[in-house]
Amino acid sequence: MFSGLLVCAGCGGNLNYHFNQKNASIEYFNCANNNRTRKTCDKTHYICVDFLEQVVLGEIRRLTRFACKYEDQFVKAVIGQSQKNAETECALKVES
Numbered sequence: 001m002f003s004g005l006l007v008c009a010g011c012g013g014n015l016n017y018h019f020n021q022k023n024a025s026i027e028y029f030n031c032a033n034n035n036r037t038r039k040t041c042d043k044t045h046y047i048c049v050d051f052l053e054q055v056v057l058g059e060i061r062r063l064t065r066f067a068c069k070y071e072d073q074f075v076k077a078v079i080g081q082s083q084k085n086a087e088t089e090c091a092l093k094v095e096s
C-alpha cells in the first residue's frame, strides 16, 4: 500500500519494503541507500508497517472529524485542490 510513496528523511532516497525472514508478519520499510551494497546514507531510517498504518489511520480519523465538523470548508478545500491539480495537468500538457 505504501510502496513508492515513502522517502528517507536523511537522503531523500526511496524506502524499500521488507519483511522479517523468520516472521513474515513483521513488515517494514528502510532506506534503499543504507544496506550492505550501498552505504551512501548513514541514517538507519526504518519504519514498521504496523506503526505507519496507525499513523495514517489516525490522520484519516482526524480528517474525517474535520470534514464532519466543517463540511462546507472541507468541500471547498477539496474542490480547490482538484481544480488546482487539473490546471497543473493542463499546463503540463500544453508545455510538452
Ligand SMILES: [Zn+2]
Pocket: 008, 009, 010, 011, 012, 013, 031, 032, 033, 034, 041, 042, 043, 045
Ligand atoms: Zn537515507
